[in-house]
Amino acid sequence: MAIPLQSRLPEVGTTIFTVMSALANAHEAVNLSQGFPDFDCSSRLKELVTHHMKAGHNQYAPMPGVPALREQLVRKFEQQHGHAYDSEKEVTVTAGATQAIFTAILALVHPGDEVIIIEPAYDCYAPAIHMAGGKVIRVPLDIRGRDMDTSLIAAALTEQTRLIIINSPHNPTGVCFSESSMQSLERLLADTDVMVLSDEVYEHIVFDDKVHYGLAKYPGLRERGVVVSSFGKTYHNTGWKLGYCFAPEDLMTEFRKVHQFNVFSVNRPMQHAFSDLLAEERSYDDLSAFYQEKRDFFCRAVAGSRFDFTASEGTYFQLLDYGSIAQEPD
Ligand code: PMP
Numbered sequence: 147m148a149i150p151l152q153s154r155l156p157e158v159g160t161t162i163f164t165v166m167s168a169l170a171n172a173h174e175a176v177n178l179s180q181g182f183p184d185f186d187c188s189s190r191l192k193e194l195v196t197h198h199m200k201a202g203h204n205q206y207a208p209m210p211g212v213p214a215l216r217e218q219l220v221r222k223f224e225q226q227h228g229h230a231y232d233s234e235k236e237v238t239v240t241a242g243a244t245q246a247i248f249t250a251i252l253a254l255v256h257p258g259d260e261v262i263i264i265e266p267a268y269d270c271y272a273p274a275i276h277m278a279g280g281k282v283i284r285v286p287l288d289i290r291g292r293d294m295d296t297s298l299i300a301a302a303l304t305e306q307t308r309l310i311i312i313n314s315p316h317n318p319t320g321v322c323f324s325e326s327s328m329q330s331l332e333r334l335l336a337d338t339d340v341m342v343l344s345d346e347v348y349e350h351i352v353f354d355d356k357v358h359y360g361l362a363k364y365p366g367l368r369e370r371g372v373v374v375s376s377f378g379k380t381y382h383n384t385g386w387k388l389g390y391c392f393a394p395e396d397l398m399t400e401f402r403k404v405h406q407f408n409v410f411s412v413n414r415p416m417q418h419a420f421s422d423l424l425a426e427e428r429s430y431d432d433l434s435a436f437y438q439e440k441r442d443f444f445c446r447a448v449a450g451s452r453f454d455f456t457a458s459e460g461t462y463f464q465l466l467d468y469g470s471i472a473q474e475p476d
Contacts, residue, residue, distance in 0.1 A: 155273050162269070181317065181463060187383040190426075194419035207414040209406050211239025211390065215417045218424035219390055225428075226349075227362045235395045238405055241412045242387040243347045243376035248274045250343050250372045250391065251309070253404040255280040259308035264294055268317050268345065280308065292321045292459065296330040303334075309341045315348035315358065319465050320458025322356045332366040341397070342367055347376040347389070350430040352460040353438045362392065369394055372401065377420060379462075380433060388416050437462055 166179030210216065216233040224230040231237050240246040247270055255261055257279030263271050265284045272282045285302050288295040299310060312331070314323035335342070344361035352358050361371045372393040378384035393401060444464055445457050453466035468474075 154277060158273055181461075182384045183379075183382040183462065185382045187381050188423075191381060191383070191419060191423055194422050195415050198415040198418040201418075203414045203418050205414065207239070207411040207417055209411050210402060211237070211411070212414065212417040212421060215239060215421035215424070218421050219392075222424055223362070223392060227360045229362045229368060231362075231392045232395065236398050237390060237392050238398065238402060239412055239417055240389045240391060240405070241409050242378060242384075243345065243374045243389040244270050245387075245409060245412075246372075246374040246389050246391040247271065247311075247343065247345060249404045249408050250374070250393075250401055251275055251280070252278050252408075253400045254341055254343075254372075254397070255308055258306065260304060260306040261308060262299060262302050262310040264299075264312060264316075266318055267311070268313055271311050281306070283307070287316065287319060287321065289319065289321075292319075292456070293324050293327045294331070296327055296334055299331065300334050303338070303340065307338070307340050309343055310335075311343045311345065312361070313345040315352060315460025317348065317461055318463045320461045320463050322352060322459040323359060325357070325359050328359045328361070328364055328367070332364045335370065336366055340370065342371040344371055344373050346373055347379045348461040349375060350380050350433045351437050351462060352434050353441060353458065356459045358460065370397075372397055380430065381420075381423075386413070386416055388413060388420065 163180040167177055169175070170177035170179065213233070216237045216239065219237050220231050220233040238246075240249065251261070251271075251274040255275060255278040259280045260283050261275045261280045262283045262285055263275075264287050266287065267284075275282050283302050285295070285298045287293075294312060294314075310331075312323065314321070316322070331342070342361060344367075346358070346360055349358050349360060361367045361373050372391055374389065374391045376389035378386060378388065391401065440462075441458055441464060445455070448455065448466065452470045453468060454470060455464065455466045458464045
C-alpha cells in the first residue's frame with residue numbers, strides 16, 4: 147500500500163542543476179549549467195585540514211563555530227567593510243551558505259509574512275520561504291540598467307513584508323548592485339521593520355572597475371540585516387560545504403536558536419584549517435584577476451556567435467541572451 151504523502155514542496159521537482167548535469171554527462175557535453183569551480187583548492191589549505199584531523203579535532207565544534215575562526219572572520223570582514231561584528235555574539239559558521247540562508251529564513255519568517263526576492267533569483271530562496279510558511283513576492287532585476295530597482299521594491303512593500311533577500315554579485319546575471327541602489331534601499335527601509343538577508347557568496351569575484359558594496363557598509367541596513375557568505379566560492383572547495391553569516395546580536399540570537407537544532411555545529415577540522423589560513427592570507431584580489439581572465443577568454447570565444455551578452459561584472463557566471471536563436475521560454 148502506498149502511504150499518502152502530502153508534499154512540503156509540491157511545485158518542486160529535481161533541481162535544474164541535477165537535470166542539466168545528468169544531460170551533460172549523458173551527451174558528453176561541456177557542463178556549463180552548474181556553478182562550481184573545477185580548480186583544485188590550495189595545497190596549503192589541504193595540509194592544514196590534514197594537520198587538524200591528525201591533531202584530533204574530530205568531535206563536535208562549538209555550536210556557533212570554532213572561536214579562532216570567528217575571530218579571523220570578524221577581522222577579515224572589518225578589513226573589507228569597515229565594520230567589526232562581535233565574534234562571540236554576531237557571527238556563526240554554517241554548513242555552506244545554503245544552510246545559513248535556510249536557517250535565517252526559518253528564524254525570521256513567520257507564516258503569512260511576505261518575502262521579496264529579486265528575480266532571477268538563486269534557487270534556494272523560494273523553497274525556504276515556502277517551508278517557513280511565508281509568501282514569495284517576486285520583483286524583477288533591472289537587467290538593462292544592471293542593478294536592483296528599488297522603486298519596484300518600494301512598490302512591493304506591504305504591511306506583511308518581513309524580509310527582502312538581495313544577492314550581489316548576482317547569480318545568475320553577474321550584475322553588481324550599485325552604491326546608490328544600496329543607499330536607496332537603506333533610505334526606503336528606514337521607517338519600517340523589514341529585515342534584509344544579503345547573499346554575498348561572490349564578494350571576492352568582481353571585475354573591471356566594479357566594487358562589491360556589502361550590506362554591512364550601510365548602518366541602516368546592517369542593523370536589520372544578515373550577511374551570508376561561503377568559503378566554497380572563494381577557496382575552490384564547494385564540496386566542503388562551509389559558510390558563515392554575520393548579524394546584529396538580536397537577529398543572531400534567533401538565528402542560532404534554529405541553527406542549533408538544524409545542524410548544531412559544522413565540520414571542525416576545516417574550521418581550524420580556515421582559521422589558520424585566514425591568519426596567513428590578507429588579500430583576495432588575485433581571485434578576481436583569476437576569474438576575469440577566464441571571463442574575457444569566454445566572452446571573446448562567444449563574441450562571434452548569435453548569443454547577445456554584456457560581460458559579467460562579478461561571480462563566475464556569464465549570462466547569454468538567446469533571443470536571436472529561439473523564442474523558447476527559459
Ligand atoms: N548563494 C548563491 C548566490 C550561490 O550561487 C550559491 C552556490 N551556488 C549559494 C548561495 C550556496 O552556497 P554554498 O555552496 O556555500 O551552500
